[in-house]
Amino acid sequence: MLFAKTSRRNQLTILFAAATLVLLIIATVGTVNYYQFYPAISQIQASITSLQTSLVPDNMGGYALEVKVAFSTGNPTSYNGLFMKHFESTYDVMAIFSPTSNETFTGGAMTYNAASGLLNPGNTVSIVYPSFNATGDASQAASNPQTKMEFIFHIDFVLSSFLDKVTMVIPSYDCTGSSGSSECVQTGITIVTTPGGSGGGGGGGGGV
Amino acid sequence: MAAVEEASKTFSKKLSWLVASENRRTAVIVLLWSLAIATSYVQALVQRAYMTLFDYGLVLIICFVAGAIIMDVGRALLGYVAAIAVGTILLTVVLIYPATSNLIPYPGDILIPSLWVTVIFTAIFPFPFIGYLVATIVGAAVGERYF
Numbered sequence: 001m002l003f004a005k006t007s008r009r010n011q012l013t014i015l016f017a018a019a020t021l022v023l024l025i026i027a028t029v030g031t032v033n034y035y036q037f038y039p040a041i042s043q044i045q046a047s048i049t050s051l052q053t054s055l056v057p058d059n060m061g062g063y064a065l066e067v068k069v070a071f072s073t074g075n076p077t078s079y080n081g082l083f084m085k086h087f088e089s090t091y092d093v094m095a096i097f098s099p100t101s102n103e104t105f106t107g108g109a110m111t112y113n114a115a116s117g118l119l120n121p122g123n124t125v126s127i128v129y130p131s132f133n134a135t136g137d138a139s140q141a142a143s144n145p146q147t148k149m150e151f152i153f154h155i156d157f158v159l160s161s162f163l164d165k166v167t168m169v170i171p172s173y174d175c176t177g178s179s180g181s182s183e184c185v186q187t188g189i190t191i192v193t194t195p196g197g198s199g200g201g202g203g204g205g206g207g208v
Numbered sequence: 209m210a211a212v213e214e215a216s217k218t219f220s221k222k223l224s225w226l227v228a229s230e231n232r233r234t235a236v237i238v239l240l241w242s243l244a245i246a247t248s249y250v251q252a253l254v255q256r257a258y259m260t261l262f263d264y265g266l267v268l269i270i271c272f273v274a275g276a277i278i279m280d281v282g283r284a285l286l287g288y289v290a291a292i293a294v295g296t297i298l299l300t301v302v303l304i305y306p307a308t309s310n311l312i313p314y315p316g317d318i319l320i321p322s323l324w325v326t327v328i329f330t331a332i333f334p335f336p337f338i339g340y341l342v343a344t345i346v347g348a349a350v351g352e353r354y355f
Contacts, residue, residue: 030255
């Protein structure tokens with residue numbers, strides 16, 4: 001009623017204020033989620049969900065160390081809008097002969113895994129690798145029943161986010177285990193500016 | 209019913225006080241204008257880190273309406289400069305502040321703020337800035353003629 005009586009200029013002022021308020025509410029919702037983005041990328045969890053090893057006879061008359069491993073990643077924060085893609089892993093095998101003597105064998109890159117998925121709060125993405133044979137030296141060391149074998153997986157994955165047009169976020173982890181499941185430790189976050197985006201040079205990671 | 213009428217009259221009086229003089233009205237509009245520009249950019253950039261044509265259109269309309277309310281080309285120009293400056297500062301603070309926490313290890317903690325500065329700069333300059341300026345002037349001219 002009063003609105004109709006007021007001048008057109010004042011009506012427009014009131015509408016302008018109302019529109020600003022609506023925009024403010026919309027932006028606040030987005031900003032609250034955005035403020036969870038940095039905690040999310042630094043707290044994304046990765047773990048070995050299962051690690052099984054067995055010595056199987058190879059066709060050379062010896063033994064091969066067969067490894068079956070599965071990982072999972074999860075988002076413990078309330079941030080919505082992360083997607084895991086391009087999971088990669090390399091591995092090393094540590095043969096522990098005694099408490100004071102060990103040797104590490106470089107295993108190299110694991111086969112490409114196409115696992116991907118949404119990392120919304122509560123979601124976990126499973127990454128299951130087909131069984132593979134560990135490097136020959138590690139198999140040789142494992143054939144000694146006194147030797148304890150420990151696997152160190154160096155994993156990293158590309159996180160797709162709202163920043164895709166300007167940068168890629170790649171968290172890296174080290175996962176150590178001999179069997180069963182274990183948690184991975186984040187070792188760094190690599191920020192790579194996307195070609196064609198509006199960013200400058202490359203980025204780097206660092207210990208957390 | 210009478211109480212509601214009374215309350216709306218009081219509210220109306222308070223609103224009238226805010227726009228009682230041209231200087232007061234301009235100050236209120238510039239404040240709202242900068243907030244509207246900042247929030248339009250924030251809602252777009254926290255969703256996809258770039259502005260769509262819709263987002264640019266939204267800011268153009270905001271500038272047009274703000275210019276029309278100010279109804280004076282000179283005041284509108286000054287108001288636009290103030291609003292875009294305050295809006296940009298507000299936007300930069302909102303976007304960069306969480307990235308400066310210790311959550312991102314070096315050098316990411318430096319790279320992300322500098323990326324945001326680049327994103328904000330390219331989203332505002334040069335063509336959008338000129339476009340908003342034109343929308344403000346046209347809005348002020350329309351306001352002068354029709355209000």
